[in-house]
Amino acid sequence: MAALAAAATVGSLDSIRLMGTDDVYMPITPMFHVHAWGLPYVATMLGVKQVYPGRYDPELLVDLWKREKVTFSHCVPTILQMILNAKGAAGVDFGGWKLIIGGSALNRSLYEASKVRGIQLTAAYGMSETCPLISCAHINEELLAGSEDERTTYRIKAGVPVPMVETAIMTADGRFLPHDGEAQGELVLRAPWLTQGYYREPQKGEELWEHGWLHTGDVATLDGMGFIDIRDRIKDVIKTGGEWISSLELEDLISRHPAVREVAVVGIADPQWGERPFALLVLREGAELEARGLKEHLKPFVEQGHINKWAIPTQIALVTDIPKTSVGKLDKKRIRLDIAQWQAAGSAFLSTL
Numbered sequence: 634m635a636a637l638a639a640a641a642t643v644g645s646l647d648s649i650r651l652m653g654t655d656d657v658y659m660p661i662t663p664m665f666h667v668h669a670w671g672l673p674y675v676a677t678m679l680g681v682k683q684v685y686p687g688r689y690d691p692e693l694l695v696d697l698w699k700r701e702k703v704t705f706s707h708c709v710p711t712i713l714q715m716i717l718n719a720k721g722a723a724g725v726d727f728g729g730w731k732l733i734i735g736g737s738a739l740n741r742s743l744y745e746a747s748k749v750r751g752i753q754l755t756a757a758y759g760m761s762e763t764c765p766l767i768s769c770a771h772i773n774e775e776l777l778a779g780s781e782d783e784r785t786t787y788r789i790k791a792g793v794p795v796p797m798v799e800t801a802i803m804t805a806d807g808r809f810l811p812h813d814g815e816a817q818g819e820l821v822l823r824a825p826w827l828t829q830g831y832y833r834e835p836q837k838g839e840e841l842w843e844h845g846w847l848h849t850g851d852v853a854t855l856d857g858m859g860f861i862d863i864r865d866r867i868k869d870v871i872k873t874g875g876e877w878i879s880s881l882e883l884e885d886l887i888s889r890h891p892a893v894r895e896v897a898v899v900g901i902a903d904p905q906w907g908e909r910p911f912a913l914l915v916l917r918e919g920a921e922l923e924a925r926g927l928k929e930h931l932k933p934f935v936e937q938g939h940i941n942k943w944a945i946p947t948q949i950a951l952v953t954d955i956p957k958t959s960v961g962k963l964d965k966k967r968i969r970l971d972i973a974q975w976q977a978a979g980s981a982f983l984s985t986l
Contacts, residue, residue, distance in 0.1 A: 634797070635764040635826040636674040642769050642795045643675060643705075643733075649755050649771040651731045652681060652705045659684040659701065661694060661708035661716075662736075666960045667765045670707055670735065681705075689961075691719035704729055707757075709736035709961040710743055714895060717746060727751045733769070735759060737962050738863060739789045740885040742893075758791035758861060760849060762828035762841065768792040768800075768861050791853070791861040799823040802855050807844040814856035817864055817877075821846035852879075869965055871900030871908050878944045880965075883910055886939065890930045892920035897955045897963045898946065901972055911972055912946040913955050924949050950975065 830838025
């Protein structure tokens, strides 16, 4: 049933039609990661040519894309960033390549950088417990009036639910919140194929389905058109001076600085404010950036009302690589431990405003 819902989503929506019988499919998500997001089942059902890399080396992926004439793939943002920065990708026009981005939030700078290179990105959302596809960011160009910038805002959201999925926003005590695009709460789900519990962990299963809905652990909003906007993982939201800050929103805004190639933001303990945002940055070759320069970059977003002034990180670390999990997501647990060790050792590469 999950495969049928995914097939209906990737194959029948005119605004994003991603995979049909003439496409060449290459998953860039490991098979152990929820069986590559369930899409190999769809490809097999449709009789699509399939290319399996075996390993996820960026140079190999670029070579396979060229050699096998790949038209449809899916991956997490960090892997796509590595592909775009690969030596074999220099000067390459990837026109005709359609990618679903999931696992982590799709930020605007990666979307626009990919568009320039000819890649059509489509944001999607899911988790291991959902098999995993829950929503996909397709828009009706005629119904969604506005500028191209406004359309991009919708294209990088988590999207609207796929067939047979019901979504809601819930408070910690089980109250439903309005679908107005403003009220934030935990995203909860219902669908025929969702995980019912955990092996030998009945208590954890009860928590997963508290109040009769599957709890995702993600803070989100829903708007009147059904669009899901993931604001952060509950465990990653930064609370400073009694105010909540989205690490995902900060990462998106920081990534728009021309010197920044990769960014991760976490909350670290602060004796005065409870927590403060801390940014890890990987800069582009030859670029320079300090905490003060980052503050100047973020000031216009404060003035425009995107973030509050206390959301600006006062500490950054310039690194050559940001820790990732086995599936390419930012490993924020490891990042917090690394920062604590750096601070304890008084590392010289920390920059403070």
